[in-house]
Amino acid sequence: MNVHDTIARRVRELRDAKGWSLDALAERSKVSRSNISLIERGQSSPTAIVLDKLAMAFGVSLAALFEQTEQATIVEPSAHCSRHEQLQWTDPDSGYVRRNLSPPAWSPLQLVEVQFPPGKQVAYETGLRDADIHQQVWIMEGTMEVSVGNRQWRLEAGDCLAMKLDCPIVFRNTSRKSARYLVALSKPSVNESRSH
Numbered sequence: 001m002n003v004h005d006t007i008a009r010r011v012r013e014l015r016d017a018k019g020w021s022l023d024a025l026a027e028r029s030k031v032s033r034s035n036i037s038l039i040e041r042g043q044s045s046p047t048a049i050v051l052d053k054l055a056m057a058f059g060v061s062l063a064a065l066f067e068q069t070e071q072a073t074i075v076e077p078s079a080h081c082s083r084h085e086q087l088q089w090t091d092p093d094s095g096y097v098r099r100n101l102s103p104p105a106w107s108p109l110q111l112v113e114v115q116f117p118p119g120k121q122v123a124y125e126t127g128l129r130d131a132d133i134h135q136q137v138w139i140m141e142g143t144m145e146v147s148v149g150n151r152q153w154r155l156e157a158g159d160c161l162a163m164k165l166d167c168p169i170v171f172r173n174t175s176r177k178s179a180r181y182l183v184a185l186s187k188p189s190v191n192e193s194r195s196h
Contacts, residue, residue, distance in 0.1 A: 002042075003088065003089045004042045004045065006067075006087060007039065007089075008039060010066070010067060012040050014058045015040075022036055022040075025054070025057060028057040029054050031050055031053050031054060035050065039054075047091055047092055047093045048062070048093065048094065048124070049123070060133075061110075061165060061185050061187070062124075063112055063183075063185050066089065067104070068087065077103070077104035078103050080103050081101070081104065086100055087099070088100075093122070094117065094120040094121065098113070099112065099113045101182075108187055109184055109185060109187060110185045111183070112182070113181075113183075114180065114182075115180050116171065116181070117173065117178055118176050119173065119176070120172070122172075123168065125168055132164065132186075133165040133187075134162065135162075135165060136160055137163075137182070138160045138181060138182045139155045139157050139158065140180045140181055140182060141157055141177075141181075142173065143155060143175050144172065144179050145170075145171075145172045145174055146161055146169070147168075147169065148167060
C-alpha cells in the first residue's frame with residue numbers, strides 16, 4: 001500500500017469513528033470538502049499544513065494519519081518493521097521527507113525520521129486536541145530553527161527539544177545544508193483515543 005492510500009484510509013477511518021460527514025470535517029478542519037474527498041480517494045497529495053489541519057480536527061497527531069491499522073482486527077499487529085516497510089512521505093510544498101519508523105503494534109510512543117531541505121520551512125497551526133500529545137525533536141545532522149508558540153530555539157546536531165502539541169509550531173532550516181532529525185511522539189492509550 002502506498003502512502004496516499006494509507007492517508008486516505010486513515011482519514012476515512014477517523015472521520016467514520018467521529019460519525020462526521022465530509023461537510024462536518026470540512027467545517028472543523030477549515031479544509032475544503034472537495035479537497036478532503038480527493039484525499040479520501042487517494043487522488044490528492046496533501047501538504048503537511050493540510051494534514052495538520054485534519055489531524056487537529058480529529059484531535060490526533062499528524063503522525064496518526066500515517067498509521068497502518070487496516071489489519072489490526074484480523075491479525076495481531078507486528079512489533080517489527082523493517083526499513084523497506086517504513087512508510088515514507090514527501091511534503092509537496094517544502095520537500096521535507098518523513099519516514100514512519102515505528103512498527104504497527106501499539107506503543108505509547110511513535111518514532112518519525114525527518115529529512116528537511118535547506119532554505120525551507122513548515123508552519124503548523126497546531127492547537128488544542130482531545131488528548132495531550134507531546135513530542136521531542138532530536139537533531140542528528142544539520143541545524144534547525146524551531147518556534148513553539150512565542151519561543152524560538154536554534155538546534156544543532158545532538159540538541160533535543162521537548163514540546164506539547166497545543167500551540168503553533170514552525171520548523172525552518174535557514175542553512176544551506178539538509179537537516180535530519182528524529183521525532184518521538186507520545187500517543188494516547190487505545191482506550192483514550194477511542195473515547196474521543
